[in-house]
Amino acid sequence: MADANNVLEVQEIHTFIGQFHILEGVTVTVSRGSITVLLGRNGAGKTTTLKSIMGLTPPSQGSIVLEGQSLMGRRSFTIAQMGVGYVPEHRAIFRDLTVRENLAIVQRKRDDLERRADFIFGLFPDLKRFYNLPGGNLSGGQQQMLAVARALVPENRLLLIDEPSEGLAPVIIESLIEAIRRLSAQTTVLLVEQNFRVASILADRYVIIDDGRSVVSGQMQDLVQDEALVQRYLGVA
Amino acid sequence: MQRTRGTYMLILTLTAGLLVFSFVTSAGDLGSFGTTLLSGLFLGALYFLVASGLSIIFGLMDILNFAQGAYFMIGAYVTYSLFHMDALKGIDVNLRFPLGVLAGTIIGGLLGAVLERGLLRPLYARPIFQLVLTFGVAIVFGEALKAIWGTEGYGWSTVTSFGIHQSQFEIFGRQFGSYRLFVVAVGVALIVLIGLLLQRTRIGIIIRAGVEDSEMVEALGINVRAVFTMVFTLGCAVAAFGGAIAAPFLGANLGMGNAFLLPAIAVVVLGGLGSYMGTAVGSFMVGLAVAVVARFASEFLNQTVWASITPMLLLILILLLRPSGLFGKESR
Numbered sequence: 001m002a003d004a005n006n007v008l009e010v011q012e013i014h015t016f017i018g019q020f021h022i023l024e025g026v027t028v029t030v031s032r033g034s035i036t037v038l039l040g041r042n043g044a045g046k047t048t049t050l051k052s053i054m055g056l057t058p059p060s061q062g063s064i065v066l067e068g069q070s071l072m073g074r075r076s077f078t079i080a081q082m083g084v085g086y087v088p089e090h091r092a093i094f095r096d097l098t099v100r101e102n103l104a105i106v107q108r109k110r111d112d113l114e115r116r117a118d119f120i121f122g123l124f125p126d127l128k129r130f131y132n133l134p135g136g137n138l139s140g141g142q143q144q145m146l147a148v149a150r151a152l153v154p155e156n157r158l159l160l161i162d163e164p165s166e167g168l169a170p171v172i173i174e175s176l177i178e179a180i181r182r183l184s185a186q187t188t189v190l191l192v193e194q195n196f197r198v199a200s201i202l203a204d205r206y207v208i209i210d211d212g213r214s215v216v217s218g219q220m221q222d223l224v225q226d227e228a229l230v231q232r233y234l235g236v237a
Numbered sequence: 238m239q240r241t242r243g244t245y246m247l248i249l250t251l252t253a254g255l256l257v258f259s260f261v262t263s264a265g266d267l268g269s270f271g272t273t274l275l276s277g278l279f280l281g282a283l284y285f286l287v288a289s290g291l292s293i294i295f296g297l298m299d300i301l302n303f304a305q306g307a308y309f310m311i312g313a314y315v316t317y318s319l320f321h322m323d324a325l326k327g328i329d330v331n332l333r334f335p336l337g338v339l340a341g342t343i344i345g346g347l348l349g350a351v352l353e354r355g356l357l358r359p360l361y362a363r364p365i366f367q368l369v370l371t372f373g374v375a376i377v378f379g380e381a382l383k384a385i386w387g388t389e390g391y392g393w394s395t396v397t398s399f400g401i402h403q404s405q406f407e408i409f410g411r412q413f414g415s416y417r418l419f420v421v422a423v424g425v426a427l428i429v430l431i432g433l434l435l436q437r438t439r440i441g442i443i444i445r446a447g448v449e450d451s452e453m454v455e456a457l458g459i460n461v462r463a464v465f466t467m468v469f470t471l472g473c474a475v476a477a478f479g480g481a482i483a484a485p486f487l488g489a490n491l492g493m494g495n496a497f498l499l500p501a502i503a504v505v506v507l508g509g510l511g512s513y514m515g516t517a518v519g520s521f522m523v524g525l526a527v528a529v530v531a532r533f534a535s536e537f538l539n540q541t542v543w544a545s546i547t548p549m550l551l552l553i554l555i556l557l558l559r560p561s562g563l564f565g566k567e568s569r
């Protein structure tokens with residue numbers, strides 16, 4: 001079961017929020033260098049899966065292993081320090097902090113930002129232009145780019161990205177797709193994406209979550225062909 | 238931009254109004270007007286020392302720390318008693334005072350750390366419990382001070398005191414205690430210092446980010462609980478420091494906790510929750526308003542209660558004009 005080729009192995013996790021049993025058995029494996037996408041309807045439990053990995057809604061059962069080390073029972077900041085970058089949904093950047101401060105806060109070593117600046121500004125040139133502006137003054141697309149950039153400052157082993165294309169204009173989505181494709185050459189990615197077209201362009205593998213359970217997984221190219229499956233769980237296509 | 242300009246106009250109008258009112262009612266007695274002004278700045282500086290911790294702790298941790306006034310008292314009592322302790326009389330007065338202030342500040346900070354670590358930390362999921370708890374702790378501290386120092390208040394005589402406390406300066410033919418000016422200067426220095434800490438240091442960036450979304454800060458790899466402890470400790474230490482430097486002027490008594498906590502709460506709300514700028518500006522506005530009303534009421538109305546309700550009246554007035562406070566976010 002433990003496969004050295006997998007960066008992340010999530011096995012049968014159960015998560016409660018208050019008294020609500022939100023995840024009732026989610027299994028996800030993410031192999032090194034891949035982009036794996038979590039699909040599923042609104043409220044299926046995709047965000048909760050990412051938050052469970054991140055330790056923000058700690059699972060009560062199951063196992064989560066990052067390159068051989070268990071993440072269960074660890075505090076969120078430790079999980080981040082172990083090399084998991086998190087890009088939350090709704091572009092949760094710090095609006096009162098400048099772009100520079102939004103990036104600097106994530107530094108683990110003094111020169112992280114300096115070392116990664118070329119890579120980050122290569123992906124997102126706008127962030128360099130607005131370096132000293134408060135995050136709240138950026139456009140929606142720029143804020144999303146800042147949220148992704150923030151996760152790139154330290155050298156992470158795995159990036160969790162939650163619905164990056166949500167609410168963005170088509171042309172912005174295209175440049176975001178391009179950026180995620182480029183950054184995935186360096187880092188393994190677990191993506192949540194409601195936009196099926198975006199998911200099918202980016203992802204190598206998929207896992208469908210339905211009603212708090214992972215129900216099907218496989219190669220993205222196979223899913224694209226399987227209209228019945230897509231119709232059943234995603235109600236699109 | 239529009240909104241910011243309106244805010245500054247409002248601040249200017251209220252401040253100018255208070256000054257003109259005070260000037261007119263002092264009937265040309267510049268000495269009396271000057272005393273009121275100095276007294277307002279003095280109170281403003283002390284309100285800031287209590288309110289700054291209250292404001293930053295509330296912004297970051299969502300705790301309204303009702304014990305903040307008790308820390309102010311602790312600082313005053315510790316400093317008062319060390320300065321007047323027979324065993325320490327051998328130490329020069331000009332050294333004994335700063336040592337007393339240092340001790341009061343450190344003890345306040347330590348008690349702050351104990352409160353956060355021991356009592357508040359287990360309750361982070363339960364804000365109402367925390368509120369009740371800090372209220373209870375305020376009462377316990379008050380009773381402890383009573384048990385140690387008795388119910389009688391202490392006054393600090395200038396006769397055997399240290400240098401600045403004894404010295405006076407003269408304007409408009411009237412003598413003013415230099416010590417009050419010193420407290421104002423210390424208050425302003427702390428506004429700048431804490432402001433620099435928030436704007437220019439890594440921990441400041443973390444605190445400001447945490448005020449927006451502490452869960453996200455944690456998810457980025459920062460031990461937020463450790464930051465909470467640090468901020469809470471500092472907030473209590475600054476309040477204790479306020480009490481410590483207030484002691485030569487106000488002495489030490491059991492009423493001073495609430496006398497400063499309530500205006501400080503008004504300051505934090507009228508300045509705009511979560512805004513450091515609002516807390517700094519609000520402190521001096523409330524200080525000035527209290528001083529102006531206190532003088533007017535004692536001279537013309539023979540009623541001291543007006544001064545104690547002034548912070549709340551100002552709070553109501555400002556919230557009517559600006560529902561989220563002077564510098565508050567619209568959404569809050």
Ligand SMILES: Nc1ncnc2c1ncn2[C@@H]1O[C@H](COP(=O)(O)OP(=O)(O)O)[C@@H](O)[C@H]1O
Pocket residue numbers: 017018020022040041042043044045046047048049
């Ligand atoms: N804080 C919460 N309290 C109660 N229920 C929640 C909370 N957060 C999420 N849920 C519920 O958990 C389910 C999964 O939510 P989520 O993981 O956000 O779904 P998705 O990201 O797939 O749209 C939903 O039914 C949602 O209503």
Ligand SMILES: [Mg+2]
Pocket residue numbers: 046047048089
């Ligand atoms: Mg979601």
